[in-house]
Amino acid sequence: EQAMLLEKTWKRFVRGGVNLKGAARARLRAVNTELSSLGLKFGDNLLKDTNAYRLVIEHKEDLAGLPDAVVASGARDARAAGLDGKWVYTLQFPSIWPFLTYADNRELRRQVFTAYTTRCDHGDAADNKAVLARIAALRAEKARLLGYASWADYVLDDTMAKTPARVDELLQRLWAPALKVAGREAADLQ
DSSP states (O other): OHHHHHHHHHHHHHHTTTTOOHHHHHHHHHHHHHHHHHHHHHHHHHHHHHHHOEEEEOOGGGGTTOOHHHHHHHHHHHHHTTOTTSEEEESSHHHHHHHHHHOOOHHHHHHHHHHHHTTTOSSSTTOOHHHHHHHHHHHHHHHHHTTOSSHHHHHHHHHTTTHHHHHHHHHHHHHHHHHHHHHHHHHHHO
């Protein structure tokens, strides 16, 4: 356990750039700073686009299939928006998923689902395509700085590289006792 802890700690330092010198270390810091900033921008854009959408339903028949609680929630949200007598559904989780799950109106479900899946993809100030492209480029650069061929290699090295060996080791430890137990049970049955 101590050896594994030491290995994990050392690897965390290496993945943080402890082995880099001079310009490479400075560049890694700059990349990490920009990645952090872009992550916040991505999240802000997503929140902004999520909050900007609302489906306003004016006809009660468009609520077919929705449980009473979901209809009541839509009416409450409409009242809060100054739209008495209507129903409002948003892309927020408590609103979107019950609507998509239960609404009979296929066209309204399609509208809500499309709005959800195309958030930050409208060519406006909240569009995340350029943010994602820059994040991908910086991740690739970070991986190369740390000696990996790609971001995928960097991520997999930390999460999966040791997993097969650990699983094999665990199975070997469990296999012998399991065979003994199985052998005893087989003998008891005879």
